[in-house]
Amino acid sequence: MIEVWGRRNSNNVMPVMWTLGELRLPHVRHNFGGTFGGLDSDDYLSLNPNGRIPTLRDRDCVVWESNAIVRYLAARFGEGNLWDADPGHRSLADRWMDWHKTTFPPKSPDRYEAISHQRRTPVRLFFTRAQLQTGTVRFAGARSRLRRCASSIALRLAYKPFRRR
Numbered sequence: 135m136i137e138v139w140g141r142r143n144s145n146n147v148m149p150v151m152w153t154l155g156e157l158r159l160p161h162v163r164h165n166f167g168g169t170f171g172g173l174d175s176d177d178y179l180s181l182n183p184n185g186r187i188p189t190l191r192d193r194d195c196v197v198w199e200s201n202a203i204v205r206y207l208a209a210r211f212g213e214g215n216l217w218d219a220d221p222g223h224r225s226l227a228d229r230w231m232d233w234h235k236t237t238f239p240p241k242s243p244d245r246y247e248a249i250s251h252q253r254r255t256p257v258r259l260f261f262t263r264a265q266l267q268t269g270t271v272r273f274a275g276a277r278s279r280l281r282r283c284a285s286s287i288a289l290r291l292a293y294k295p296f297r298r299r
């Protein structure tokens with residue numbers, strides 16, 4: 135049975151769970167990280183030396199890094215579905231996976247400022263007063279970078295059908 139370590143509300147665990155669901159793979163998830171803790175135990179570090187979530191084990195194969203896990207699952211169980219044999223076609227999905235980790239949203243800490251603005255959440259929830267004082271200068275820049283990223287993905291995805299074979 136495939137095992138996943140990671141709390142369900144982690145944005146890095148979610149794509150793994152989604153992929154397992156899409157591929158209808160039986161699995162068990164262990165609550166780790168956040169308030170559940172456990173990431174600095176020797177047992178966990180022997181699976182994932184970074185002490186981060188998610189980690190996946192499929193028989194004797196242990197994989198960490200959410201994008202690496204998604205690719206592993208797709209390659210192993212999703213051929214012709216989530217995994218396209220043609221590297222060019224595959225790269226259409228691949229590039230967006232890496233893009234969302236590296237380019238969108240703008241890097242921390244200004245991503246929290248920008249996101250909190252988008253959600254109309256008081257920025258105060260994410261930052262101490264001292265951090266805010268130095269952070270406010272970046273706010274406008276963060277917002278415009280977020281806008282640019284958001285319109286980039288909107289333009290590319292708006293006219294593409296989402297399709298599952």
Ligand SMILES: N[C@@H](CCC(=O)N[C@@H](CS)C(=O)NCC(=O)O)C(=O)O
Pocket residue numbers: 144145146147166167168169173185186187188198199200201
């Ligand atoms: N690049 C890694 C990032 C992993 C990461 O930073 N995970 C966060 C959760 S989203 C974590 O382990 N945080 C510590 C915790 O939840 O206690 C990945 O994509 O898997």
